[in-house]
Amino acid sequence: DGGITQSPKYLFRKEGQNVTLSCEQNLNHDAMYWYRQDPGQGLRLIYYSQIVNDFQKGDIAEGYSVSREKKESFPLTVTSAQKNPTAFYLCASQPTPTTNTQYFGPGTRLTVL
């Protein structure tokens, strides 16, 4: 089955702990993106990557880190520096960075206790 997978669906962590959210795609897409979705704020871009071993900060990158060592994987680490980490996190991929549509994963809901 082709698609984007995010795991786990629900994640709970204690305050002060780093946590890594997984995003994998087998669509052979070049570009991958991380968003967080909060009520009333839509989707805000955290980080994006247009090619392996390269990534760019989005609009709200503070307190987050990413890596893109493989084309199919774009993990997001929520660090203890992120002041308000409880949110719904969406990963997306896109065939090329320019004119194509984004395909979204099912999301991970992170709750920091």
Add this chain to the structure above:
Amino acid sequence: AQSVSQHNHHVILSEAASLELGCNYSYGGTVNLFWYVQYPGQHLQLLLKYFSGDPLVKGIKGFEAEFIKSKFSFNLRKPSVQWSDPAEYFCAVNARSGGYQKVTFGIGTKLQVIP
């Protein structure tokens, strides 16, 4: 920096009423425009997109949108809403920013359909 404004955050319509959701963007160059929909408990999925050509684009489920370049707008329309349409609708812009293509989403419009 590019930005997207969705003017109506919450829209309530009667079944069969016509729908128009506003979307304006700010960016001076070439843009690709999208409307995505998120039904309750489901993934975000593409409704329609504009890259070039005919500014009136048709999407799935009877939705259409018109790109008006002079107004920097890409409003979503449907002639008659149905019970299956309640969802959150997001407008998005893909444009060049700092040497990279970047996607910016609006804050979303939640649609409610009442008897």
